[in-house]
Amino acid sequence: MFRFGHPEYLYLLVLIPILAFVQLIFRYQRKKKLKKFGNLELINHLMPDVSYVRPVVKFYLLLLALALLIITLASPQFGTKLETVKRKGIELIIALDVSNSMNATDVQPSRLARAKLAIERLADKMVNDRIGLIVFAGDAYVQLPITSDYASAKLFLSGINTNMVPTQGTAIGSAIRLANNSFSHQEGINRAIVVITDGENHEDDAIIAAKEALEKGIKVYTVGMGLPDGAPIPVTPGNQSSFMKDNQGNVVITKMNPALLKDIANVGEGKYIPANNLRAGINDLIDELGGLKKSEIESKIYTDYDDQFQYPVALIILILLIEFIILERKNKLLKNIDLFTVDEHKRDEEI
Structure with a gap:
């Protein structure tokens, strides 16, 4: 048995696809501006510590945290409580x-x-x-x-x-x-x-x-x-x-x-x-x-329903902690174990 105590807050979830679309536009605009400076492959070699994937990962982690916050506001409830x-x-x-x-x-x-x-x-x-x-x-x-x-x-x-x-x-x-x-x-x-x-x-x-x-x-x-x-x-x-x-x-x-x-x-x-x-x-x-x-x-x-907001709150804290740990620039000490390295051609396409 599951329900939301305040389902009206779920309408705020419409912000998630809107913000994701806005972020795609910014990335596209950034790519256009970089092309004005010359060849993208050459620019990448000139900026070896710049990561193009990490900011995207951080953004979507924040977006996920926002979605969970909205769900928390909607007061998820399930189970029975005596x-x-x-x-x-x-x-x-x-x-x-x-x-x-x-x-x-x-x-x-x-x-x-x-x-x-x-x-x-x-x-x-x-x-x-x-x-x-x-x-x-x-x-x-x-x-x-x-x-x-x-x-x-x-x-x-x-x-x-x-x-x-x-x-x-x-x-x-x-x-x-x-x-x-x-x-x-x-x-x-x-x-x-x-x-x-x-x-x-x-x-x-x-x-x-x-x-x-x-x-x-x-x-x-x-x-x-x-x-x-x-x-x-x-x-x-x-x-x-x-x-x-x-x-x-x-x-x-x-x-x-x-x-x-x-x-x-x-x-x-x-x-x-x-x-x-x-x-x-x-x-x-x-x-x-x-x-x-x-x-x-x-x-x-x-009571038919018991508030269970603690679960999305715990996930929000975990996501924010991960987002805080991830740096926007490559870490020189850990560059050899970079989990965010992607194929150069695929990266150029994302830029």
């Missing part, structure tokens, strides 16, 4: 209700869509914290283990829908208990759970689950999605022409249960946020979470 970083933050797990009632549109564009927007807003405001994601309906599942990678959190969030959990229902207590067991094993970290649901709990005792969380030092916050008057549940998400009906053929109206969500938040020493005041409520939640004491968190982060 980094261990230490940050001060908290751990937060969001439990999101994905039961069919979350498709209701009493909160626009729908309860679930509004909840996902709220989570995105929350993730955008988090700094140096860990975040995890649980989805639940009749059962609860870990969608994203606790992580510091907010981009991954948003990616997983985008794929959430009400078809993810096969068992319908609203098992808030199961979601809270699963969240309790999904935090890291590192000690001394402040933790919180945010349950986003319409509150229609039919499966278990969420109050007891919130007490269990508080006993572990984990605060529980609730965000109510929906309005007290309720709304019908679309058979197909986004389609308002067909709604779910009960056994008697009546359209099912789903209503938010604010009383239960308030009780859960009170027992969990958190806070209840109603959907009709979601923007201000999320801001308050962010402030409350920000007020929790930050602890040092050690995280391992995978």
